[in-house]
Amino acid sequence: MKDLINEKILNILEMNSRITINELSKQVNLSAPAVRERINKMEEQGIIKDYTINIDYKKLGYDVEILIEIIIKNNRYKDFKEFISEQDNVEFCYRVSGEACFVFKVRLENMEAVESFIDLLQPYGHTKSQFIFSSVI
Amino acid sequence: MKDLINEKILNILEMNSRITINELSKQVNLSAPAVRERINKMEEQGIIKDYTINIDYKKLGYDVEILIEIIIKNNRYKDFKEFISEQDNVEFCYRVSGEACFVFKVRLENMEAVESFIDLLQPYGHTKSQFIFSSVI
DNA sequence: GTTGAAAGACACCATCC
DNA sequence: GGATGGTGTCTTTCAAC
Helix, strand or coil: CHHHHHHHHHHHHHHHCCCCCCHHHHHCCCCCHHHHHHHHHHHCCCCEEEEEEEEHHHCCCCEEEEEEEEEECCHHHHHHHHHHHHHCEEEEEEEEECCCCHHHHHHHEHHHHHHHHHHHHHCCCEEEEEEEEEEEE | CCCCCHHHHHHHHCCCCCCCCHHHHHHCCCCCHHHHHHHHHHCCCCCCCEEEEEEEHHHHHHCCEEEEEEEEEECCHHHHHHHHCCCCEEEEEEEEECCEEEEEEEEEEEEEHHHHHHHHHCCCCCEEEEEEECCCC
């Protein structure tokens, strides 16, 4: 399970998932088929969940990013999960311990959109919002 | 800026960033060079920040994921930023509004590792941790 | 694990509409 | 903005080691 070469492969793919197998094999000092096989296995095992891109949503007009905590009321867990799954501007949503039930991140065009979105949430529970100013990592 | 085809390309790349330009061009009903050019432009503009993978860290032995809020004390903002940037088990770290100064997500092997990590944070400020049970999105 | 060879697929570039 | 065609490269899948 713990394999230094596989970790290196994962690190490289994390930085650039469109790298060619040839280039990758040079960087880890293995043959291309060997690297291919290692990647296939990690895909089968689900260690590599998927290949994706990071998008700069600010450049697409989503100027506001918020973290929202919600304390679900009236036992509306299932409804909330359904609602949040349908939102395509939610980056992640975690079920967490502590006072809050869920913490999720949402991106919105402007303050008007923020207000509308928060309003949508009120039926499900009590919310607490934190605006994201910047990202250290 | 708002372009339906580009949005479709971004959506497809988000689901699978290793898709070939050929396959992508079929899905958006354009020629391969046309798609290549659109992607190049979005890369140049920084709309596409990078190509990456999603890793299932639980399968790599990181069984605990936590959200941590920290209220920085003694004006140690810069020190904290430096510290957190060096951690390779931190997925994101946001500067946020509200009571907390930063919110970040960290993955750790077990409870022992959690305790050690929290201890490391104490010089920088007061922390509040939320364990992540599961992910809705 | 490696190398080498084959077929097929792909990316890139120039050219053209 | 878009499409087409040619060239060289890459990936993949074998085989044998």
